[in-house]
Amino acid sequence: MNESLFLDAAQKAGATKAALIDVSDIVLDPAYYDICENGHCGSFGLCYACPPDIGQVKENMERIRSFSRGLLYQTIRDIEDSYDIEGMGEAAAQHAKIGVRVRQEIGRFYSGRTLHLSCGGCHLCPRCAKRDGLSCRMPDLVMPAMEGMGVDVYKTTLSTNLKYINGVNTVTYFGLVLFGPEETPKHTQPYI
Numbered sequence: 571m572n573e574s575l576f577l578d579a580a581q582k583a584g585a586t587k588a589a590l591i592d593v594s595d596i597v598l599d600p601a602y603y604d605i606c607e608n609g610h611c612g613s614f615g616l617c618y619a620c621p622p623d624i625g626q627v628k629e630n631m632e633r634i635r636s637f638s639r640g641l642l643y644q645t646i647r648d649i650e651d652s653y654d655i656e657g658m659g660e661a662a663a664q665h666a667k668i669g670v671r672v673r674q675e676i677g678r679f680y681s682g683r684t685l686h687l688s689c690g691g692c693h694l695c696p697r698c699a700k701r702d703g704l705s706c707r708m709p710d711l712v713m714p715a716m717e718g719m720g721v722d723v724y725k726t727t728l729s730t731n732l733k734y735i736n737g738v739n740t741v742t743y744f745g746l747v748l749f750g751p752e753e754t755p756k757h758t759q760p761y762i
């Protein structure tokens with residue numbers, strides 16, 4: 571398989587930059603679950619794409635390790651300043667839409683199983699249905715939170731050409747599509 575197609579998919583979808591990585595280079599640390607639980611981003615228990623709804627961190631780390639390769643992509647957006655919460659929210663929603671397009675683009679050429687992770691809080695809906703005790707509106711599109719799955723995003727970027735922080739008055743969000751090895755069966759179940 572021509573893996574550059576994954577990079578092309580990220581570019582076509584609107585990601586700012588992307589890199590291919592071996593899954594063995596993804597840095598995992600179960601402590602990230604604890605950071606979620608301690609309210610780091612405020613989505614713990616309030617979003618279907620976040621802990622505890624995405625399951626146990628050790629099982630999720632094993633699930634990540636069952637793949638062989640990953641497409642790590644990022645979106646970078648300008649914000650007014652570090653207090654621009656509205657701008658960060660808009661950038662996160664834009665990132666989620668781009669994540670959906672990444673999935674669509676990959677689906678054009680890849681039929682193997684994948685697992686698509688993204689930044690915390692999902693952001694596909696303006697307000698997660700979990701907050702109102704309702705079912706997820708788009709279970710087929712949900713991208714579990716990388717940190718909640720145990721991914722140390724910063725350390726993972728160190729083996730790539732992607733920067734974790736991209737300058738003053740910018741916000742950067744990451745997504746990760748895991749794929750391969752190619753002989754594994756297609757995963758067809760939604761994550762939640």
Ligand code: SF4
Pocket residue numbers: 617618619691692693694695696697698699700705706707708709712
């Ligand atoms: S798709 Fe909507 S309801 Fe489902 S996890 Fe994402 S924000 Fe929540």
